[in-house]
Amino acid sequence: MRTLPKRFTETTASPVTGQAATPQPVTAAPALPAATPMGEYWPGRELLDSPMLARVLLAAWSGDACTIVPACPGAGKSRLTALLAAALAHRVGLRVAVAAQTREQAAELARRITAVSDRAALIVSGAGKKPVTVDGVRTVTGRNVRWTRACGGEILVGTAARWLYVDPQMASADVLLVDEAWQCTYADLGALGALARQVVCVGDPGQVAPVVTGSTARWEGQATGPHQPAPVALLASIGDAVAVHELTSSWRLGPQTCALLSEHFYPQMPFASRRPDEAVIAPDGSELPEIVSYPTEARNGPTDPALLAALAGRARELTWHRYRRGDTSAALAAEDIAVVVPHVAQAGAVRAMLADLPGVLVGTVNGLQGLERPAVVALHPMCGYRSPESFALDAGRMCVTLSRHRAHLSILTDPATMAILDAAAAEDAQAMQGRAVLAAL
């Protein structure tokens, strides 16, 4: 016999519109907690300082069942997630489940939330029963995940994969915040839906799609396929019931980069730079443009030593530059530089070439998603190829490549690429987009 959860009938929330399509879920907060005067500080109150962020808070607070927040690169997604979780827990008294896509992202989110809230815990693997605190973050092991406050107002952070193993009878939440939601498949979100009746998806629609190792041919062309990014599938299946609030201010990218990315990768969501004035200054005192393309011949494929040496050489050159933010400037340190490449083998080789500069962050596009550095040296994904490769022409990969820098991007391009894309553009939409982007660099 099925046993209803004890709190199943305790909800006082009532639908405002439409008919209840599904039974009501468990809710941890049947009523608003003792009201904190709005004038006083409460964790997450900073959201009210920006209308864009306040709209997201309003949607979640007022009870929209599904809220999607597409955000441009550098819009402050992690900050939004941290503040929103804190506000919903402290001010609204909700039980908030936060799902990240990787362990690193979950740990980083837990740190950020802990900085503004003392009611957060990170779900970690392990069999220990006693919660421990690591780097100021309270942790709880997967088997012992419980809400500890009877009256709600609490936050649990974990990876989406970890949340799948949490017993919804014991730890169902009022609202599920999905960070980097465009990296979460519809199939995974469907399962996570059992945890909470209200879902807020925050992410960047321009990023690399979720990694799916199996064949997806069965759902080719289906916007609601299980392999699709969850927000895309949600909009396709229940678009009318979804509240969409775009974050269209980038605090990382400069105006030139914003214009380039808006035109080619976010035509439906153009965004603008709100980054403070900053630049990389060359040794001769001139300011480097935001994006500079360096054509470099590659005759021996994507791992041509000429390409890799040029990447390492450019990164080394940048350490002779300065980094200006507003009126202050300092030497551009190795820690201020990243090298972004499409392939693991390229990253390994460049890392070796820059072994004397261990501070330089070298990684693949996938690995460096979500990270930023003042100056970036990148390899155009088509470098070394002599035919249009789907991997290299993936729009998400190109977009991430072009959006990791704050002040300056040096991008190495292959002079042979344009002719290849020209030839393929008539029949291949990816090639056509790739050609347009390359021409704009």
Next chain:
Amino acid sequence: MSAALFDLALRVAARDQGGPVPRLLHSPAPAREVLVAVAARRTGPVVHVQVVGPDGRTETGSGAHGLAAIARAAGCAGGDLGTGATALVDTTATLRALAGLATAYADPARCAGLDVAAGSALAGWWVERAAHPGTSAVTDVLAATRQRFMLGVVPGADHAHAWRQALSVPAALGGLHSWHRAVTSGTVLPGLDAIREDDDWLLEGQQNALNDARSWDRPESLHIAAARLATRCDAADLYDAALLADPLWRARAVHTGFVCHGEAVVGAGAHGNRLTVRAGRLDTRLKSGTAVTGWAGDPMTAMPDSENRFSGEVYATAVEEGALTVTIGGLRKTGYRPAAGETLTVIPAPPSVSTIRSRRSTVARLYRRRFSWLSQGATPTSARRGVPLAVLIAAADDLEPTED
């Protein structure tokens, strides 16, 4: 060296030898007891099917008769699918053509006879399982051959005709049987049992539908789609891991970063429960958190049993003095524990079948939660809460702040 250059070297060797050279010691294509060679092509709305059974007899037919031909060749015209027959094909076009035909006759009520319904159920099984690498339901003989051998021709020129010539395989459809025998000799890659169990599970479902005279083609809910995607991903992951159990494939995988090979500079037990391996190649795919297994010897050394392997999790990777150091923690306290100075091969640990099973049952339980509008595919309704006026005012504002 890169994997592309490794493959080029194999092509050159094959050209010099005048015949195919192996890329795998094991067979990459498990099969069942009964094998049928199948070819199907669509002409307008009609699908023509030709099948050669294990007895060498050729059965042909179009539309429903094509499905009946499949059932006769596979020996299941009476409605008993038995242990299932493996379909041998040499092009994915055959499966695409069969997909629509099988689905059209999925409901026995639409079939003129039991043989048509049985052929539909069997073909439906093939089509669904074909998306799972390492399946025993279908073998794309051309793909399996390319996986196991390398021909001495330029990339893209190793088409079916070239392989048939190289392997002395007759040109007709019946030749697929001898072609299959030529490329699947020897033992099958280890670690594919779980995929076979999935094959069996789906076949049982097809048989049950046939016995109950109901359609095997269910409408696809998000739950079913998610389960199908999960089995595809699990099969792909298991198959990739199984390939690394083959020494020849490991030799290639050194150049793709999946196999790390080097010397233990800190042995297990010397510094906590951690082991540090120093490798010359820097392009490893191992990263912090990756579960790994390893053993003494170079990549071509046969993989020993679990008792003679170490297992753990990558704690950190770093480049020190031009070499890669991989620190592995969480080592088992029993069994083989490598000492400093030993030459080691480290690969990603194969997926745990018990974890796969556990995840599937967990996800299925979540999807069965009836209140979830997400898992049930329902349109949600909002349960409203009161919102303070200050939030409404802040959200209604038009001016974004500027950074100080």
